[in-house]
Amino acid sequence: MRVLMTSWGSRGDVEPLVGLAMALRELGAEARISAPPDEELAASLERAGVPLVPLGPTVHSVVAGPKPPTGEDALKLAPALVAARFETLTPAAEGCDVLLATGLLPAGARDVAEKLGIPYVYAAFHIFGHPSRHFPPGARPGTPSPAGETDIRTLWRQDAERVNALYGGALNTHRAAIGLPPVDDVRGHVFTDRPWLAADATLCPSEGMTDAELVQTGAWIRPDDRPLPDELEKFLKAGPPPVYVGFGSMAAHAPKDIARVAVEAVRARGRRILLGRGWAGLTSIDDAGDCFVVGEVNQQALFRRVAAVVHHGGAGTTTTASLAGAPQVVVPRIADQPYWAARVAELGIGVAHQDPTPTVESLSAALTTVLTVETRERAKVVSGKIRTDGATVAAKMLFDLVKPA
Known part of the structure; x- marks a missing residue:
C-alpha cells in the first residue's frame, strides 16, 4: 500500500504525520508527506527516512515576520494554497492508494483524491474547528459575525460562509478545470462526514462534543530516541x-x-x-x-x-x-x-x-x-492514562480502508 499525506503548517502540523508514516512503514506500507519546505521540517522527515514532497511556501516566511499575518494576507494565502495542492498533490498521489490531509484547511486535497478515484481522509489534532452546539467557532479572516450575535448555530453558519469566501472561488475554479462539479460547502467538503481525530481521549474527549461523527485514533506520536546534547x-x-x-x-x-x-x-x-x-x-x-x-x-x-x-x-x-x-x-x-x-x-x-x-x-x-x-x-x-499507540491504530485503519470489498 502507498499513502500520500499532506499538511501545510508548522512542526506541530507535520510531526504527527511523520509518526503515522513510521507506523505505516512498520506494517509494510510506503508513505510520503507533502508539506511546506521549511528547513526544520525537511530535516525532520529526512531523519525519519520519509520522502518529502514540497508544498507551497515555507511557513516561516508567512508567519515569522515582525507582525502577525493580517486578514489580507490570509485572503491571498488561501487561494494560493488551493492552487499549490492541485499542482503538487496530483502527480504526488499517482499510484497511491489513499490520500490523508490535515493542517491549515486543506482545500484541494479531497478533490485530487476524487479525480484519481482513491479514498480521502481528513484528520485533525483537536476538536476545535468542528461545528458544535457546545462552543462557538474561533476567529477566521473575513466578514465578522455581527456584534452581539450569540446563537451558536448562527455563528457556525457564518463561519462556513467565511470558509467559502476564503477558499470557494479558487477551489471551484480548479475543480472545473479537471471536470469536477462545484462545491457549495467547502468546510463540510474538506472535513467529510467522518473526520479522524488524532488526539488522546484523556486529553481531548470527543464523544458528543461536535456535530461530526469523529473517529478518534489517539495521538500520532513520533518515536524519538535521540540523546540530549x-x-x-x-x-x-x-x-x-x-x-x-x-x-x-x-x-x-x-x-x-x-x-x-x-x-x-x-x-x-x-x-x-x-x-x-x-x-x-x-x-x-x-x-x-x-x-x-x-x-x-x-x-x-x-x-x-x-x-x-x-x-x-x-x-x-x-x-x-x-x-x-x-x-x-x-x-x-x-x-x-x-x-x-x-x-x-x-x-x-x-x-x-x-x-x-x-x-x-x-x-x-x-x-x-x-x-x-x-x-x-x-x-x-x-x-499513565495517555495511550501511545494512536499512530499504529490509524495505520491499521488506513489498511482497512483500502482493502478490496
Whole structure:
C-alpha cells in the first residue's frame, strides 16, 4: 500500500504525520508527506527516512515576520494554497492508494483524491474547528459575525460562509478545470462526514462534543530516541530540575518580552531555567549560570527531566508534556491553544494562563501552583492514562480502508 499525506503548517502540523508514516512503514506500507519546505521540517522527515514532497511556501516566511499575518494576507494565502495542492498533490498521489490531509484547511486535497478515484481522509489534532452546539467557532479572516450575535448555530453558519469566501472561488475554479462539479460547502467538503481525530481521549474527549461523527485514533506520536546534547546534559545534571519555557513556532505571536518575564518569574520561585529558542528567538537576559538556551531537541526525553513546562498550548507540546508527566503552565496565543490550556487546568496537571501577556507576578503565581507536589503527582497519574499507540491504530485503519470489498 502507498499513502500520500499532506499538511501545510508548522512542526506541530507535520510531526504527527511523520509518526503515522513510521507506523505505516512498520506494517509494510510506503508513505510520503507533502508539506511546506521549511528547513526544520525537511530535516525532520529526512531523519525519519520519509520522502518529502514540497508544498507551497515555507511557513516561516508567512508567519515569522515582525507582525502577525493580517486578514489580507490570509485572503491571498488561501487561494494560493488551493492552487499549490492541485499542482503538487496530483502527480504526488499517482499510484497511491489513499490520500490523508490535515493542517491549515486543506482545500484541494479531497478533490485530487476524487479525480484519481482513491479514498480521502481528513484528520485533525483537536476538536476545535468542528461545528458544535457546545462552543462557538474561533476567529477566521473575513466578514465578522455581527456584534452581539450569540446563537451558536448562527455563528457556525457564518463561519462556513467565511470558509467559502476564503477558499470557494479558487477551489471551484480548479475543480472545473479537471471536470469536477462545484462545491457549495467547502468546510463540510474538506472535513467529510467522518473526520479522524488524532488526539488522546484523556486529553481531548470527543464523544458528543461536535456535530461530526469523529473517529478518534489517539495521538500520532513520533518515536524519538535521540540523546540530549552533551552541554544540555551537563546543565541538567548540575542542579535540580529546571523549568522549561518555550513557544515553539510562535514568532510574532509570542508574548512580548517573554524571555525576561519568564526568567525573572522562574528565578522568583528559586528554580533554574531552560529557554527553548523556537521561532520567537528566546535568549538569556544575562550570563548567569542558572539559565540555558536550547534549540531543537528531543522533547520526549527532555520533558521527563524538568520541573515544569511553560508553553503556548500547541497540541503536540501539550501531549508531549502530559505524556512525560510534567506539570504545565499554558499561555495560549491562537487557534486551538485556549482549548488545550483549559484541558490542562481541568485535568489538574497545570495552570491555564489566559492573559496573553504574562507579567513576572502572574507567571510566578502560576508556577507556585504547578510546582507543588500535588500537581506533579496528578501529572504522573494522567501520564499513565495517555495511550501511545494512536499512530499504529490509524495505520491499521488506513489498511482497512483500502482493502478490496
